Amino acid sequence: GAGVSQSPSNKVTEKGKDVELRCDPISGHTALYWYRQSLGQGLEFLIYFQGNSAPDKSGLPSDRFSAERTGGSVSTLTIQRTEQRDSAMYRCASSFRGTGELFFGEGSRLTVL
């Protein structure tokens, strides 16, 4: 595709359920980032993948959050046992290299009831 694709665009779930958010980066981009934007907050870093290196998980807020990137391409962010405070816009971005400009997807809006 031409840009970074995220799905679903909107997800409403009940507290305690697990959710998966998907990101399909631009082809050839080795770096992939997940950020979270909570209401009234800026972009908060969650996790970073670079090529085949071990991901930088330093931004994940709890062990309920995990992410994987299969084959160096598509990434899935999983939130287990969702809580209302997890409600936010989750944005994925990719870049050609570690210090290159980020290309953002349209985001996945998560609402936990």
Added chain:
Amino acid sequence: ILNVEQSPQSLHVQEGDSTNFTCSFPSSNFYALHWYRWETAKSPEALFVMTLNGDEKKKGRISATLNTKEGYSYLYIKGSQPEDSATYLCASASGGSYIPTFGRGTSLIVHP
């Protein structure tokens, strides 16, 4: 954790005014400084990525400068137009990490 600060938080100007915003960031182990333009209900789009001290970048009426030794960058908009209304984000990759840390942004509103 890096601390990227942007000022002012918001700015209202009249069409035709020139304006500028500030981004300050930790200067140690610097890799890159990014500027993004973020329109409401859209995704952030890159304006500039700067890596060298003294870098100056320009795109149309928008330009940016970088001082890595003192840890600040300025974004300038010359002759603001209503379509320039957006939030302008800066992000710094430094401290040994390639991961851009974002500031809270400057919200610009240009009145016709």
